[in-house]
Amino acid sequence: MQNDIQSILFTEEEIQHKVNELGEQLSRDFDNRNPLVICVLKGAFVFMSDLVKRMTIPLEIDFMAVSSYGQATRSSGVVKIIKDLDVPVEGRDVLIVEDIIDSGLTLSYLIDVLERRNALSVSIVTLFDKPAGRSVELEPDYKGFTLPHEFVVGYGLDYAEKYRNLPYIGILKREVYAKP
């Protein structure tokens, strides 16, 4: 698995340090709001589990599964809800936890869905941001790291469902996904 990685962008230690900082900031900003913290499956599951452990305030969690990449390195442009939330968001302060914002299509779709369900507020925290990939305008409220315009894997992020269990994030070698 490691042999398929061209270079490591952020190490396990760097990621943990950043997650701690984000957890502290979110704990301050969401104090007394009992936020509904939503994990966008599958990619965000690693970040979500590390982040909520660093949040020291009362909160609730829920999960939503969406997918638009499938076996590709470019978004299909069609965001599919595979699993919806279990609880209503009406009147709730919602915090969406994402692993990466690339084209922005997944989140712009989700924000629209949650606003139409009358959430009181919708905030976004993403660990990784790839602004050069955007096809719609979208800025996260909180972010960890900015990434170059490369396809990356690890710390929850996959290529064709592989590499999610790498503890760091790295650039995937092109030969792994480029057709000869």
Ligand SMILES: O=P(O)(O)OC[C@H]1O[C@H](OP(=O)(O)OP(=O)(O)O)[C@H](O)[C@@H]1O
């Ligand atoms: O900004 P975008 O271009 O929409 O890309 C970001 C989304 O793409 C990935 O999910 P994916 O559809 O691959 O599903 P997965 O989380 O199950 O891997 C990632 O986890 C984000 O949710």
Ligand SMILES: [Mg+2]
């Ligand atoms: Mg994926």
